[in-house]
Amino acid sequence: MTHLVNGFSKLSKEEKLNWIVTTYFKGDTSVKKSITSYWNTDKALQKLHDEFIENTITNFYLPLGVAPNFVINDKVYTLPMVIEESSVVAAASNAAKYWSARGGFKATVRSTEKIGNVHFIYKGDKKRLQQFIATVHSKFYSQTEHITRNMKKRGGGILAVELIDKTDELENYYQLHATFDTKDSMGANFINSCLEEFAAVLRTEAPLYELFTKEEKQLQVVMAILSNYVPNCLVRAEVSCKVEDLKSKEIPDPVYFVEKFIQAVKIAEIEPYRAVTHNKGIMNGVDAVVLATGNDFRAIEAGVHAFAAKDGKYTSLSHAEVEDGIFRFWMDLPLALGTVGGLTSLHPMVKFALELLEKPTANELMMIIAVAGLAQNFAALKSLTTTGIQQGHMKMHLMNILNQLKATDEERLRVQVHFETNTLTHSAVVDFVEKIRS
Numbered sequence: 264m265t266h267l268v269n270g271f272s273k274l275s276k277e278e279k280l281n282w283i284v285t286t287y288f289k290g291d292t293s294v295k296k297s298i299t300s301y302w303n304t305d306k307a308l309q310k311l312h313d314e315f316i317e318n319t320i321t322n323f324y325l326p327l328g329v330a331p332n333f334v335i336n337d338k339v340y341t342l343p344m345v346i347e348e349s350s351v352v353a354a355a356s357n358a359a360k361y362w363s364a365r366g367g368f369k370a371t372v373r374s375t376e377k378i379g380n381v382h383f384i385y386k387g388d389k390k391r392l393q394q395f396i397a398t399v400h401s402k403f404y405s406q407t408e409h410i411t412r413n414m415k416k417r418g419g420g421i422l423a424v425e426l427i428d429k430t431d432e433l434e435n436y437y438q439l440h441a442t443f444d445t446k447d448s449m450g451a452n453f454i455n456s457c458l459e460e461f462a463a464v465l466r467t468e469a470p471l472y473e474l475f476t477k478e479e480k481q482l483q484v485v486m487a488i489l490s491n492y493v494p495n496c497l498v499r500a501e502v503s504c505k506v507e508d509l510k511s512k513e514i515p516d517p518v519y520f521v522e523k524f525i526q527a528v529k530i531a532e533i534e535p536y537r538a539v540t541h542n543k544g545i546m547n548g549v550d551a552v553v554l555a556t557g558n559d560f561r562a563i564e565a566g567v568h569a570f571a572a573k574d575g576k577y578t579s580l581s582h583a584e585v586e587d588g589i590f591r592f593w594m595d596l597p598l599a600l601g602t603v604g605g606l607t608s609l610h611p612m613v614k615f616a617l618e619l620l621e622k623p624t625a626n627e628l629m630m631i632i633a634v635a636g637l638a639q640n641f642a643a644l645k646s647l648t649t650t651g652i653q654q655g656h657m658k659m660h661l662m663n664i665l666n667q668l669k670a671t672d673e674e675r676l677r678v679q680v681h682f683e684t685n686t687l688t689h690s691a692v693v694d695f696v697e698k699i700r701s
């Protein structure tokens with residue numbers, strides 16, 4: 264209980280840090296030194312980062328890597344990737360290079376509809392509720408005019424607002440189900456602002472609606488919020504080539520490779536334990552580019568996994584087939600992304616990432632990110648069904664192990680030579696380093 268604190272948010276950054284160090288680290292000055300060593304020397308830049316969130320005490324670095332050779336719809340991209348896990352960038356680069364020699368990736372945006380709901384409770388006659396909504400329907404548009412004016416000029420705005428009866432599942436529960444086109448923004452704030460106006464229309468108009476009984480006039484808005492489930496904001500990424508063209512140094516027998524690869528995908532289609540890991544591999548690529556471009560990875564993760572379970576059972580996001588000697592590997596992903604708004608014009612590294620991608624529209628970014636996911640999945644499945652995942656992954660992870668062991672340059676060299684011909688595991692590296700040190 265001694266760690267409870269009142270008014271913490273009002274303290275200065277320095278005071279907050281002092282409180283943390285005194286309360287949790289017995290005043291250890293090295294902790295403060297370590298925390299402040301991550302402050303940027305450019306004060307204005309540091310202030311910008313401090314103000315992204317609340318109660319900021321320092322910065323938390325993640326590496327930004329790049330994966331070149333992504334041919335997407337015949338255009339070559341170098342993808343920015345922010346991730347903490349070794350081998351992800353290498354795997355993306357590997358798959359990109361491999362497919363660049365086989366026609367590259369194709370991607371298409373299938374739909375761009377975003378969704379939001381006003382959730383409300385109404386105790387009364389359903390027909391009268393329908394009549395009420397029909398009567399006030401135009402106000403959903405007129406009262407949001409000040410919010411939607413500019414979005415409409417860009418070709419977006421509110422697409423539809425409809426009443427949904429959910430009383431089968433929850434007593435007296437209804438929704439306004441609204442759909443939006445938010446163009447190049449993710450649209451969360453735009454949608455929420457519109458929804459709160461819709462809620463205000465319900466609150467103001469219901470008590471005035473003459474056909475409602477006294478109880479019906481007490482229609483109660485519970486909440487108004489966008490949905491991160493966007494099954495109609497969908498992008499497809501795919502690769503295909505003749506089976507024999509898959510031949511490479513790791514794939515000496517393409518027919519055998521394809522058979523195993525498709526089996527691996529089919530297992531993920533029917534077995535949720537495998538599907539979750541399979542999709543995690545896809546999200547390695549998706550999240551890394553989502554983070555680098557300043558998008559909301561929680562929203563993406565929640566929406567993608569809901570989509571993977573949309574038919575009542577969690578399943579693989581990707582699919583593979585051979586037809587008439589052509590291997591095809593593809594995936595549909597729901598991605599609500601922005602290339603404007605949020606952090607996109609504020610965070611210097613996000614600006615860099617978007618410029619590296621040559622300032623994509625939100626639709627282009629949907630295609631790029633879906634391809635990053637498919638490439639990652641291809642690389643992982645290629646390893647899993649050929650060498651096994653540990654060979655490549657541990658090769659990349661070796662640096663982390665050597666850093667943990669504070670290995671010298673000479674030790675690093677000896678380790679690298681040794682593990683060119685020996686199986687690489689964490690304990691094998693520790694044993695080998697201990698051996699050369701003793």
Ligand SMILES: CC(C)(COP(=O)([O-])OP(=O)([O-])OC[C@H]1O[C@@H](n2cnc3c(N)ncnc32)[C@H](O)[C@@H]1OP(=O)([O-])[O-])[C@@H](O)C(=O)NCCC(=O)NCCSC(=O)C[C@@](C)(O)CC(=O)[O-]
Pocket residue numbers: 348349350351352353354355356357358360540541542543544545547639642643644646647652654655656659
């Ligand atoms: C790791 C590799 C790429 C090695 O693959 P390799 O064949 O040993 O690579 P290479 O040394 O022959 O190089 C070929 C190309 O790979 C890339 N590459 C190669 N090394 C690097 C590097 N250091 N830095 C950057 N790029 C690299 C790069 O594109 C390079 O071309 P180059 O640049 O020389 O023209 C391969 O084994 C691989 O793709 N493995 C899969 C790794 C993976 O999927 N990691 C994700 C983490 S594991 C996980 O979380 C997901 C999982 C597996 O559980 C999902 C699932 O179960 O489905």
Ligand SMILES: NC(=O)C1=CN([C@@H]2O[C@H](COP(=O)(O)OP(=O)(O)OC[C@H]3O[C@@H](n4cnc5c(N)ncnc54)[C@H](O)[C@@H]3O)[C@@H](O)[C@H]2O)C=CC1
Pocket residue numbers: 413417445446447448449450451452453454455489491559562601603604605606
């Ligand atoms: N459940 C969720 O996912 C929630 C997410 N958020 C956060 O909201 C933020 C994203 O909201 P946004 O409304 O996208 O950002 P935002 O609030 O920065 O607004 C973007 C604005 O940019 C303007 N704009 C300029 N050019 C445009 C173009 N070409 N296309 C579209 N709009 C253009 C529009 O006025 C638009 O409303 C993210 O930071 C997200 O984390 C906030 C609430 C809930």
